[in-house]
Amino acid sequence: MLELRHLRTLNALDETGSISLAAQRVHLTQSAVSHQIKALQEYYQLPIIQRSGHAVQLTDAGKRLVQLAGKILGEVQSAERDLAKISRQAAGSLRIVLECHTCFDWLMPIMDDFRQHWPEVELDLVSGFHSDPVSLLRQQVADVVIGSENKPQQGIIHFPLFRFEILAVLAPGHVLGSKRILEAADFAQDVLITYPVPEERIDLIRQVLMPAGVSWQRRTTELTVAILQLVASRRGIAALPGWGIKNYLDYEYVIARRIGTNGLWSDLYLSVREQDASLRYLRDFLETIDQVCFARLDGIKPLSKKERGKTKREAGKTKGSKKIGQSFSELRMIARYKLL
Amino acid sequence: MLELRHLRTLNALDETGSISLAAQRVHLTQSAVSHQIKALQEYYQLPIIQRSGHAVQLTDAGKRLVQLAGKILGEVQSAERDLAKISRQAAGSLRIVLECHTCFDWLMPIMDDFRQHWPEVELDLVSGFHSDPVSLLRQQVADVVIGSENKPQQGIIHFPLFRFEILAVLAPGHVLGSKRILEAADFAQDVLITYPVPEERIDLIRQVLMPAGVSWQRRTTELTVAILQLVASRRGIAALPGWGIKNYLDYEYVIARRIGTNGLWSDLYLSVREQDASLRYLRDFLETIDQVCFARLDGIKPLSKKERGKTKREAGKTKGSKKIGQSFSELRMIARYKLL
DNA sequence: AGCATATATGAAAATTATTCATGTTTATCT
DNA sequence: AGATAAACATGAATAATTTTCATATATGCT
Numbered sequence: 001m002l003e004l005r006h007l008r009t010l011n012a013l014d015e016t017g018s019i020s021l022a023a024q025r026v027h028l029t030q031s032a033v034s035h036q037i038k039a040l041q042e043y044y045q046l047p048i049i050q051r052s053g054h055a056v057q058l059t060d061a062g063k064r065l066v067q068l069a070g071k072i073l074g075e076v077q078s079a080e081r082d083l084a085k086i087s088r089q090a091a092g093s094l095r096i097v098l099e100c101h102t103c104f105d106w107l108m109p110i111m112d113d114f115r116q117h118w119p120e121v122e123l124d125l126v127s128g129f130h131s132d133p134v135s136l137l138r139q140q141v142a143d144v145v146i147g148s149e150n151k152p153q154q155g156i157i158h159f160p161l162f163r164f165e166i167l168a169v170l171a172p173g174h175v176l177g178s179k180r181i182l183e184a185a186d187f188a189q190d191v192l193i194t195y196p197v198p199e200e201r202i203d204l205i206r207q208v209l210m211p212a213g214v215s216w217q218r219r220t221t222e223l224t225v226a227i228l229q230l231v232a233s234r235r236g237i238a239a240l241p242g243w244g245i246k247n248y249l250d251y252e253y254v255i256a257r258r259i260g261t262n263g264l265w266s267d268l269y270l271s272v273r274e275q276d277a278s279l280r281y282l283r284d285f286l287e288t289i290d291q292v293c294f295a296r297l298d299g300i301k302p303l304s305k306k307e308r309g310k311t312k313r314e315a316g317k318t319k320g321s322k323k324i325g326q327s328f329s330e331l332r333m334i335a336r337y338k339l340l
Numbered sequence: 341m342l343e344l345r346h347l348r349t350l351n352a353l354d355e356t357g358s359i360s361l362a363a364q365r366v367h368l369t370q371s372a373v374s375h376q377i378k379a380l381q382e383y384y385q386l387p388i389i390q391r392s393g394h395a396v397q398l399t400d401a402g403k404r405l406v407q408l409a410g411k412i413l414g415e416v417q418s419a420e421r422d423l424a425k426i427s428r429q430a431a432g433s434l435r436i437v438l439e440c441h442t443c444f445d446w447l448m449p450i451m452d453d454f455r456q457h458w459p460e461v462e463l464d465l466v467s468g469f470h471s472d473p474v475s476l477l478r479q480q481v482a483d484v485v486i487g488s489e490n491k492p493q494q495g496i497i498h499f500p501l502f503r504f505e506i507l508a509v510l511a512p513g514h515v516l517g518s519k520r521i522l523e524a525a526d527f528a529q530d531v532l533i534t535y536p537v538p539e540e541r542i543d544l545i546r547q548v549l550m551p552a553g554v555s556w557q558r559r560t561t562e563l564t565v566a567i568l569q570l571v572a573s574r575r576g577i578a579a580l581p582g583w584g585i586k587n588y589l590d591y592e593y594v595i596a597r598r599i600g601t602n603g604l605w606s607d608l609y610l611s612v613r614e615q616d617a618s619l620r621y622l623r624d625f626l627e628t629i630d631q632v633c634f635a636r637l638d639g640i641k642p643l644s645k646k647e648r649g650k651t652k653r654e655a656g657k658t659k660g661s662k663k664i665g666q667s668f669s670e671l672r673m674i675a676r677y678k679l680l
Numbered sequence: 681a682g683c684a685t686a687t688a689t690g691a692a693a694a695t696t697a698t699t700c701a702t703g704t705t706t707a708t709c710t
Numbered sequence: 711a712g713a714t715a716a717a718c719a720t721g722a723a724t725a726a727t728t729t730t731c732a733t734a735t736a737t738g739c740t
Contacts (some may be wrong), residue, residue: 002416003343005697019718034719039697044420044428045618054706054717061426068419072412076342079408080384086401263480278385295686345728359687372729374688381726394686394737681740688735695728704719710712 001043004076009036010058013049014066019056024302025294042066052290063071067232077287081117084280089294091120092143092281097133099147100268101189102224102244107146110285110292118281129197136275144282145271157277161268162293162300166203167256169231169245171239174255181258184212191236193227196220204239204267222234228254239264243297278284341383344416347409349376352399352401353389354406355635359396364642365634380405402461417627421457424620431460432483432621437473438465439487440608441535442564442584447486450625450632458621469537477613484622497617501608502633502640506543507596509571509578514595516577521598522646524552533567536560543606544579548599567595579604583637606659 001214012022013033013314019290024031041048048062060064084090094114098104115123126142134149135157136142141167150158168182187209198206199218219236221227229236231254239259250255258264270289293300347413352362353373363373381388388402388633398406424430434454438444466482474489474496490498510618516526527549539545539558549556555645561567567578568585574592578597588594598604611628616622633640 001345002420003345004343007344020716028697029699031700031720035698038719044423044427045429048424051705051718056718061423064419064422064426068415075408079404080342082404083384083386083401086404087384089385120716180513331454351728360685369730370687371689371731375729391736393685396687645698683731684737684739686735686737691731691732691733693728696725697727698716698723698725700721700723701721702722704717706717708713708717710714 002040004072006036006040007072009033010040010048010064010065012063013037013056013327014058014062014069017055019272021302024138027302039227040192047141063298077284080280081284084284088279089280090118092279092284093122093124094144094281095122095124095126095142097136097142097145097147098128098200099133099145099149099267101197102241103146103268105224105244106297107126110288113288113292114281117284121281131198131199134271143272143276143284147269147271148267149271150267150269155274156271157274158269158271160302161289162271162297163265163267164297164300165242165283166259166264166266167242167245168259169228169240169248169254169256170254171234172255173233174237175254176257179257181261181300183260184208184214186236187216188214191217191219192222193219193236193238196222196228202239208264211293218259222251241266242299246298342380344412346376346380347405349373349413350380350402350405351376351409351413353396354402357395361642367642383485398610417624421618423623427620429620430458432619433462433464434484434510434621434625435462435464435466437470437476437485437487439473439485439489439541440581440606441537442581443608445564445584446633446637450628451467453628453632454621457624461550461621471538474611474662483612483616484625486608487611488607488609489611490607490609495614496611497614498609498611501622501629501637502637502642503605503607504637504640505582506606507582507585508544508599508600509568509580509594509596510571511574512592512595514574514577515591515660516597517595519597521601523600524548524554525544527556527577528554530541531557531559533549533559533561533570533578535567536562542579543569543604544599548604574631581606582639586638645653 009022009026011026013019016025019033019037020030023030025075027035028036032334037048044059044061047059048065049056050055050059067140088328096111098105098107114121128137129269130136133145133147134153137145137156146161152158168176168187170177174190176182176189179186187204192204194202197220205216206212217236219230221230224240224244230236230247231238237271242256245256247252249256249276270286272282294302349368352590353359353364356362356365359373359377360370363370366373376441377388384401385397388405389396390399391397402649424651436447436451438447448679454461466476470476473482473485473487474493477485477496488502492498492501508516508527510517514530514531518523519526527544532544534542537560543557548554558578559570561570564580564584567580568588570576571578572588582596585596588595594680610626612622634642
């Protein structure tokens with residue numbers, strides 16, 4: 001029997017074009033998705049996907065179901081927003097601390113979207129830099145932290161957002177451009193341009209330069225465009241998220257190179273106080289982030305189970321309070337479909 | 341997590357206004373529906389139903405979900421019809437044998453609806469009377485029998501439709517009208533007006549008069565209206581399904597009385613060859629019958645598990661062929677929502 | 681009050697979904 | 711070409727969820 005679960009999976013499959021990626025998006029294993037599709041094919045006595053070599057393609061039948069998913073999942077989300085309004089969970093506050101500076105880029109449109117749907121939620125960005133952003137949650141100064149923190153802490157829940165690659169950004173024609181991959185030592189040759197945050201908050205420094213014992217020169221500026229402008233005018237090099245510089249790369253304003261053989265990756269989490277974790281508008285916010293980011297940001301990956309603070313099963317067991325149909329997986333499970 | 345299952349149940353709940361009836365409609369126990377609703381309420385942290393005494397009423401939240409169900413379930417059915425077309429299961433034949441004469445009343449509009457959705461299925465009524473209608477399935481003369489047969493037979497599957505009450509129909513002012521309930525003996529006093537079918541096919545005779553050893557006089561005619569006309573003009577009395585005479589009762593053209601303390605009830609099944617049981621258009625036909633009948637026919641009841649030829653669990657075990665995601669329950673499980 | 685009817689609920693059972701471990705196929709690299 | 715890696719499939723085991731069963735509770739009726 002067809003269920004919404006299937007439609008959510010098919011939707012992810014449509015967007016990712018791959019069973020394993022779709023599986024990550026819906027927080028299942030590749031095997032689970034494979035079984036789901038098999039079940040659907042047997043139920044309808046029809047092939048849903050077609051394999052052309054490695055890539056999977058949706059058949060006409062598959063496309064029809066994806067179309068159904070598109071229509072339906074939006075309706076479901078909209079109904080659930082209405083339910084939140086009915087239950088008066090529609091008011092509250094969402095004060096956001098952004099640990100990752102570049103994230104402004106994708107967060108802004110999401111905030112605009114959110115404001116439309118939740119006019120009664122006070123939406124704010126908590127400005128300034130903070131050494132321990134999560135403590136702001138405890139102090140009730142902020143309600144949400146978007147950052148890399150994922151260590152389990154009493155009373156705090158970390159929702160995984162996604163993993164992205166940090167690329168070295170160079171001026172076109174820069175000498176280092178001749179290398180396909182940059183190593184720690186390469187960064188000693190030029191000025192490093194960063195946001196004005198403490199060294200330990202800069203992934204390149206913490207994870208690459210310091211471990212390698214390489215020294216560096218640094219120059220800071222507030223805005224991403226300013227960093228890029230400096231790089232392009234050969235004042236130095238930078239390290240920025242791949243999705244943040246996509247446009248500049250396309251116009252060959254700057255060029256990018258991988259850092260280290262496997263690349264330099266960073267994980268993003270959204271942290272909240274435990275008691276806020278089931279707030280409707282918070283869930284909707286999470287859902288929107290997922291939808292928008294996976295649809296629009298290039299080269300990001302879902303955080304797989306291993307990278308998560310808690311696994312689904314542990315979470316179920318850990319929960320002391322009465323189960324109210326809101327296991328961790330449910331909190332996290334998100335309808336992924338294209339925004340209209 | 342919300343699933344289509346919940347929406348189907350809520351829809352039934354909306355239409356029946358009762359948990360137990362809704363349960364019958366979706367072929368679950370009352371307990372299961374109760375649990376489902378409880379889970380939903382806990383998931384959304386909202387009451388979905390309100391109890392005013394015995395009757396259950398949907399809250400605003402419940403109504404919003406029903407509204408969602410209305411939008412969504414129609415889309416699902418429509419997508420599934422498209423899938424059938426894609427799989428070329430859209431062509432075939434549906435030759436129907438009607439054992440119950442009065443059933444023309446509700447079947448006609450259903451056939452019209454069906455013809456629209458399945459233009460490539462040859463739709464026919466097999467006319468004439470047949471002592472063993474199910475054998476027509478074996479002889480490939482018909483594809484579907486709608487009747488009271490429900491004894492398990494090799495190669496035949498009986499899908500339960502519904503149970504309805506057969507009422508005695510009298511002219512207004514008829515002497516028997518003074519009784520609230522008619523007994524077998526009462527039928528000896530007047531002419532019995534029936535369709536021209538063998539005695540053993542008339543429930544009143546087989547189940548009431550013959551067991552009681554009462555004799556009767558009979559007069560036959562083809563059409564339901566003709567029977568009613570004869571009754572109204574005091575040429576005799578008749579026994580007809582409650583829903584078949586609703587309009588005539590409303591206009592007081594005739595009156596109706598229960599037969600026996602518990603009433604005379606008849607069960608209707610739809611029988612097909614086993615190999616046809618998973619045909620898409622057949623399922624759709626079944627689905628439509630369910631929707632239309634439960635929405636429009638007065639006083640019918642779903643057939644509960646006990647009345648069914650096979651139970652869900654037995655069926656699963658019995659099936660010899662490889663399970664292909666189409667257990668008996670799935671074959672039977674029907675999205676019930678209002679036709680547009 | 682007592683009975684019949686409708687719903688709720690905890691525990692057991694059944695069913696279904698997911699993961700794990702592994703196999704197969706296709707693509708890539710040397 | 712052969713080895714290796716990547717993506718998907720699949721059977722069996724396990725986990726999770728759903729349903730039923732057996733009652734309990736509440737309501738309405740006579």
